[in-house]
Each structure stands twice: as C-alpha cells, then as structure tokens.
Amino acid sequence: MTIDATMVGRSYAAAESYQVGREKIREFADAIGDPNPAYRGDDAIAPPTFAFMLGSRALDQLLEDEELGLRLDRIVHGAQKFTYTRPIKAGDDIAATATITTVRKAGDVEVIMYETALSTVDGELIATSTSTISHNRASA
Amino acid sequence: MKSAEIGLELPPLTVTLRREDLVRYAGASGDFNPIHWSDRMAAALGLPGVIAHGMLTMASAVRVVTDWLDDPADLVEYGVRFTKPVVVPDDDKGASVTFSAKVDKVADGLAEIDITAIAGEEKVLGRARAVVRVQ
Numbered sequence: 001m002t003i004d005a006t007m008v009g010r011s012y013a014a015a016e017s018y019q020v021g022r023e024k025i026r027e028f029a030d031a032i033g034d035p036n037p038a039y040r041g042d043d044a045i046a047p048p049t050f051a052f053m054l055g056s057r058a059l060d061q062l063l064e065d066e067e068l069g070l071r072l073d074r075i076v077h078g079a080q081k082f083t084y085t086r087p088i089k090a091g092d093d094i095a096a097t098a099t100i101t102t103v104r105k106a107g108d109v110e111v112i113m114y115e116t117a118l119s120t121v122d123g124e125l126i127a128t129s130t131s132t133i134s135h136n137r138a139s140a
Numbered sequence: 141m142k143s144a145e146i147g148l149e150l151p152p153l154t155v156t157l158r159r160e161d162l163v164r165y166a167g168a169s170g171d172f173n174p175i176h177w178s179d180r181m182a183a184a185l186g187l188p189g190v191i192a193h194g195m196l197t198m199a200s201a202v203r204v205v206t207d208w209l210d211d212p213a214d215l216v217e218y219g220v221r222f223t224k225p226v227v228v229p230d231d232d233k234g235a236s237v238t239f240s241a242k243v244d245k246v247a248d249g250l251a252e253i254d255i256t257a258i259a260g261e262e263k264v265l266g267r268a269r270a271v272v273r274v275q
Contacts, residue, residue, distance in 0.1 A: 028168045028169070030164075030168070031161075031165045031167070031168030032168075032199040032200060032203075033155060033161065034199070034200075034203055036203075036206060038211060038212050039212075045213055047202075047206075048199075048202050048215055049198050049199040049218075053170060056170060056171075072173070073173075076222075077194045077195070077222055078222060079219070079220065079222065080198060080219065081218065081219030081220075082217065082218050082219070083217045084215060087213045130219070
C-alpha cells in the first residue's frame with residue numbers, strides 16, 4: 001500500500017502513556033550536554049526537545065499502519081516544531097496522539113506532516129509537536 | 141522574566157559533538173538509527189559519514205535561548221528545519237557547531253528569536269525560531 005492525501009486525518013494513539021521521571025529528565029539533559037539546573041532535582045522540568053521522545057510511541061503506531069507502508073530506514077526528518085502550554089515535568093503521565101495533517105508526493109518521495117498532541121492522561125494539553133518527514137519509496 | 145528589544149543579540153554558544161555524544165544521545169532518546177553511529181550504514185545510505193541526530197542539533201541550538209532566559213519554562217514555541225547534516229568524525233575533535241540568536245520581533249509579551257547554527261562554513265538549520273515570554 002502507499003500513502004496519499006486521503007489518509008490525512010488518520011490518528012494514532014500511543015499504546016501506553018509515558019511516565020516522566022526526574023532521572024530520565026536528568027539523563028536526557030546530560031545526553032544533550034545541557035547543565036541547566038531547571039532540568040535537575042525534585043522540581044525538574046524537561047528540556048524543550050524531550051517532547052519529541054514522548055511522541056515516539058504514537059509515531060510507532062503510525063509506522064505500523066500497513067496501509068501507509070512507511071519504512072523507518074527510508075525516512076528523513078525534515079522539520080520539527082513544538083508549541084508548549086506548559087513545560088513537561090517529572091511526575092507527568094503523558095498520552096500521545098499523532099494525526100496526519102498533510103501528504104504531498106513528488107515522484108518516489110512523499111512529504112508527510114503529522115501533528116502529535118501531548119496531553120496528561122487527565123486530558124490537559126501540554127504541548128503539540130509538528131513533524132515533517134520525507135519518505136523515499138524508490139528501490140535502493 | 142527577561143526584557144527584550146528588537147535586534148538584541150543573545151550570547152553565542154559553541155558545542156562540540158563527538159561520536160561518544162551521539163551514542164549517549166541514542167541511548168537517552170531511544171533513537172538507534174545506525175546512521176548516527178555506524179560508518180558502514182551511513183555510507184550505504186550515501187551519507188558523507190556518521191551524522192548527528194537532527195534532534196540533538198535542535199536540542200543544542202535552543203540552549204542559546206534557554207541559557208539566556210531566567211527560566212526555560214518561558215519558551216512557548218520552537219521550530220527548525222534540518223537543512224544540512226552535521227557530520228561527526230570518529231576522532232577526538234568531533235564536529236563544532238556554533239549557535240547565535242537575535243531578537244526579531246517583540247509584541248504582546250512575546251519575543252520571536254531567530255537562531256543561526258553554523259558547522260564548518262554551512263548553516264545546518266533553517267528557519268530556526270523560538271518564541272519566549274518577556275516582560
């Protein structure tokens with residue numbers, strides 16, 4: 001199967017919520033080399049791009065949709081944007097839902113935009129992640 | 141909370157990315173795409189070498205803004221385009237990326253800040269922009 005504009009609007013919810021812990025936030029902050037004290041301790045908030053990781057479980061569901069037929073090793077991340085209602089913090093339990101918003105085709109290359117809503121399991125929207133990916137269907 | 145005026149330049153930041161940093165980011169983020177650690181797999185995809193995760197470059201770039209802010213919670217929006225890969229050689233030097241930022245607009249308690257990311261002579265991010273709360 002292949003992806004086309006009729007698939008705009010399809011939504012994929014992460015199978016499980018993501019429990020944000022302060023040690024994971026610290027590990028992530030260390031990995032990006034960011035010593036900001038806001039990312040450490042009992043009241044730690046997460047660095048801005050931590051939000052991308054929270055959306056990855058919803059992306060996994062999108063990639064598993066056989067009707068789209070996307071392959072991770074043929075995807076290049078073209079653009080990324082986040083909008084935040086409030087910072088993600090230790091103790092948050094986050095549900096992610098990804099929705100396809102745009103599909104453009106140019107030969108073998110499909111440019112797909114999807115939006116991932118990151119909310120607490122109680123329904124408070126915390127951040128929205130907008131990703132643009134190109135998928136190349138040409139045989140290698 | 142910071143105050144900002146149009147044209148204000150934030151203190152620049154240079155970050156060095158070595159192979160070890162890519163492996164550490166792969167582990168912390170769960171992104172184990174081999175183009176970020178295997179020369180063989182990077183070459184198979186026609187890349188000039190192992191490249192940094194775009195999300196790692198994006199994470200480094202926003203530090204030029206969050207280091208300046210009193211509280212990183214004042215960031216309300218942040219977006220980039222990944223225009224050129226950052227090639228990270230397997231040596232002690234790694235790759236250096238220099239980030240700078242300038243306030244482009246201030247209105248209604250929000251400042252829009254343009255971020256520039258240069259590796260070698262090339263811009264590696266396009267349309268990199270952060271929106272932050274200001275006084």
